[in-house]
Amino acid sequence: MNFTDQLREENNDIFQLIFNHPFVQGIGTGEISKDALAHYIKADFEYLNAFMQIYGIALSKSKKRDDIAYFFDQINFILNDEIHPHHNFCNHIGVDYASLQGHPLPPTADHYIKHMMYHAQMGTSSEILGALLPCPWTYLEIGRELMEQYNPNKDHPFYDWISFYASGDVDNTTFELRKRLDILAENAAKDEKDLIREAFRKSCQLELKFWEMAYTCESWPNAEKVNS
Numbered sequence: 001m002n003f004t005d006q007l008r009e010e011n012n013d014i015f016q017l018i019f020n021h022p023f024v025q026g027i028g029t030g031e032i033s034k035d036a037l038a039h040y041i042k043a044d045f046e047y048l049n050a051f052m053q054i055y056g057i058a059l060s061k062s063k064k065r066d067d068i069a070y071f072f073d074q075i076n077f078i079l080n081d082e083i084h085p086h087h088n089f090c091n092h093i094g095v096d097y098a099s100l101q102g103h104p105l106p107p108t109a110d111h112y113i114k115h116m117m118y119h120a121q122m123g124t125s126s127e128i129l130g131a132l133l134p135c136p137w138t139y140l141e142i143g144r145e146l147m148e149q150y151n152p153n154k155d156h157p158f159y160d161w162i163s164f165y166a167s168g169d170v171d172n173t174t175f176e177l178r179k180r181l182d183i184l185a186e187n188a189a190k191d192e193k194d195l196i197r198e199a200f201r202k203s204c205q206l207e208l209k210f211w212e213m214a215y216t217c218e219s220w221p222n223a224e225k226v227n228s
């Protein structure tokens, strides 16, 4: 069994919690509140900005032309393609995409971004990949699970979202990240593998918490809220 297969197996508990989360199931049934969808897009727009910056850090640390091209293509993919699922949510709630951009990050999204930034700045190349991989991998599997469970047709309100993530593009992104991490892991010592394991699991946990953050419209505490 290769290293990323082991990671997937060790984190199956979190993957299952993600598939069963009420926000994710709400995408499948088509019943999810407008507030939760708007909260998700606000946080995810900023999350994707940070994700591109982290790919930029990974690119700057790459020596091989092939790796540079991969990170460059992924930044392009986020800029030009990852907006489609956001448009699907915006159209459904009848809100202009621009009005959901530039908002401060709620605590969980803030934590997730800083977790990835930490590994990008402080860790080895394989640690960065370990922290990034749950992002495409959990979404690819969510897309596939929802396709299988709900078999949506074009009339389903989230048909575009579900088919986007179940698509070959996200499969390819995941496959390429896994391939790179598996190669690096072959020569990694146990201590380094443990750090990758930790970074990967925490990103899976933060993926789960990101759904919960959107579902509960999580926000930072302040005196007004505490006293009300």
Ligand SMILES: Cc1ncc(C[n+]2csc(CCO)c2C)c(N)n1
Binding pocket: 044, 047, 048, 051, 074, 077, 078, 082, 134, 135, 136, 139, 170, 173, 207, 210
């Ligand atoms: C919280 C959060 N996690 C994952 C994704 C999905 N996603 C983000 S970037 C990317 C491509 C990676 O190269 C994918 C599949 C998301 N939108 N929001």
